Amino acid sequence: MTILIADDEERDRKWLKELLSSHLPECPSIVEVADGQAAIDSALKLRPKLVFLDIKMPKQSGIKAAEQILQQLPETGVIMLSNFADEVYVRQLWRIVPANGAFGYVLKNASNEQVVEAARAVLSGDCWVHPGIARVIQRTQNRATNLTAAEYEALACIALGLTDHAIAKRLYLTEKAVQSRLKSLYSKLGIPGRTEAHDTDFNQRCRSVCLATRRGLINQSELEDWESKLLETKSGGLAQ
Amino acid sequence: MTILIADDEERDRKWLKELLSSHLPECPSIVEVADGQAAIDSALKLRPKLVFLDIKMPKQSGIKAAEQILQQLPETGVIMLSNFADEVYVRQLWRIVPANGAFGYVLKNASNEQVVEAARAVLSGDCWVHPGIARVIQRTQNRATNLTAAEYEALACIALGLTDHAIAKRLYLTEKAVQSRLKSLYSKLGIPGRTEAHDTDFNQRCRSVCLATRRGLINQSELEDWESKLLETKSGGLAQ
DNA sequence: ATGGCAATTGGGGTTTACCCTGGGGAATTG
DNA sequence: CAATTCCCCAGGGTAAACCCCAATTGCCAT
Incomplete structure (x- = not known):
């Protein structure tokens, strides 16, 4: 043995x-x-x-x-x-x-x-x-907090700093679809929207990255994997 | 000894x-x-x-x-x-x-x-x-890459997911001042702007958090310190 | 089939973030 | 004393992010 x-x-x-x-x-x-x-x-x-x-x-x-x-x-x-x-x-x-x-x-x-x-x-x-x-x-x-693959993908993208438009381009989606994914991501992470509480101090996009990192949903080395995956098809390359 | x-x-x-x-x-x-x-x-x-x-x-x-x-x-x-x-x-x-x-x-x-x-x-x-x-x-x-205290402070705030307005409130600044800090932060981190290259795939706000984390400028435990520092004055408390 | 659920898409709106130019005050430096 | 650098602030503009409502498709289950 x-x-x-x-x-x-x-x-x-x-x-x-x-x-x-x-x-x-x-x-x-x-x-x-x-x-x-x-x-x-x-x-x-x-x-x-x-x-x-x-x-x-x-x-x-x-x-x-x-x-x-x-x-x-x-x-x-x-x-x-x-x-x-x-x-x-x-x-x-x-x-x-x-x-x-x-x-x-x-x-x-x-x-x-x-x-x-x-x-x-x-x-x-x-x-x-x-x-x-x-x-x-x-x-x-848990259904309410477990991210779907699509939401997770969107999360990785915004954590890398991509815009809605850039995400849509890379994942072959509409910008609307991207926003839809992000919306459900935000709600699953429990981030308050702009309308409710009207004193919303958070930029949802950045806040979700913050919380996701804190919960261990994403981390640097995973993000680097995603980055190379997302950029390998784009021959043009990105700054930075 | x-x-x-x-x-x-x-x-x-x-x-x-x-x-x-x-x-x-x-x-x-x-x-x-x-x-x-x-x-x-x-x-x-x-x-x-x-x-x-x-x-x-x-x-x-x-x-x-x-x-x-x-x-x-x-x-x-x-x-x-x-x-x-x-x-x-x-x-x-x-x-x-x-x-x-x-x-x-x-x-x-x-x-x-x-x-x-x-x-x-x-x-x-x-x-x-x-x-x-x-x-x-x-x-x-290095002068060109070394962040000032003000820029670092702004960086920590956006990494926590705060909006310009919320940052201004907490640091007793104008929104314009916050944006000014962020602008110089972006340029020091070398993040391309929206105008140049016009095919800018990046959301500067999120991108700067991404790069700063990667370079070790910020990390989770530091952010948590900042968070308690920034929230202790606000009795109302924040969601999440 | 019928209903429920999830994902995508659309239209049409508000708010926020970012861009540009520029000025003034304070502290540092030569 | 300049000269520089950093920081704060202003006005006015564009584009991106976010909001609500609604229609579509496909899947799955009773």
Whole structure:
């Protein structure tokens, strides 16, 4: 029974390896890799029972690595190891993990006990999510607050600073459609409109970016992905 | 010769303590504390030669702790230990450190060698900044890109999602004055205007928040400070 | 089929954000 | 003393963002 650890930080790898080898004697073989591609390769070769994946890694993100691994070996237990409680990642993970698969989500500031607990849970087929993420999972399933793919897309666009017109051009929509998406986005984020309360102090556009960032719906590295995705078709390129 | 370590993460403290005690035998006494207030208290009592300060800490931020400590004991060598390369913090540190003081700025993903190097440098009166921060320091001194306090204030406001009108109300300014600040902010961030290129795909307001975040000019915890500062006078409170 | 729901689109409006030009006061610098 | 720089303020204009109402389409469920 082997365990795979994928993390680009040597310090974290060592910490985790030491922790696991001293608390899980049933797993004598622990392999370390330092990037996402190596994680996929090693997983397919070694067929480990459990894989720890850091989210922010070179070559391939931990999420993409998890997708590849679970596609080939759905039995694998996957534990994401993240610095952030970002809802984006939980959303993505949710779609990737098979219905009866075991996965874990632990933050890097977790205690040693929590990590061992998560490992034990996933090894025995259960799921383990960091307390504090539960709230996020709750939100991904609540109809009133869960964003649709379309709304999420619009959110990413305004967070990048695009105008309605530019968004419409890139997503092949009408400006009206864009505004419609934004309107429902605003209401789902709970941002007051201009008419109600009439003392509305908020620019909805910027406010939604602020709140979405605060809730972990979007973050910088995700936005950079979106940016390259949105600009690759436009040969002209954009300033800045 | 004692060293003080202030970090709320036990794991990081242990790593750092082990590292320093094995590489700096001339400092047998290493004291650990877990929050900003304790850091100030211990520093004033122990008068250490060198203080490691994490930026994100309970009670008091590492920056504020550094300010207090350096005010009382300007001879102290201070090394900030941060997760991020945020320009905000470098800006603030710049103002705090006395002209001939020794300080360091190392990112948490630094190698062991780099940390020891930084510690040695600061102990002997030199400064040490993480490679990759140098660029930020450069920007804080370049006239064309360095934001004034007024522009920075405006930036924080729009990042919070406030309208021109709301900003004016809170800062006791005219809307025109706010727009004037924003205009110079946009140009310093290098955001193209609507007139030039006439195919301007950007909403300057949102775009500036995007770029400022990417450059580390602003970040979530700083914004939350601003938010409480801006709302404490308004008894009415704001939605969300 | 019939009704409900979500997404897109349209018309026609108000408000806000941004553009340009320019002036005046305060503090800094040579 | 200039000269510069920064900051605040003004008027008048354009374009983008946001508002309400309504019609369409397609999907899904009873």
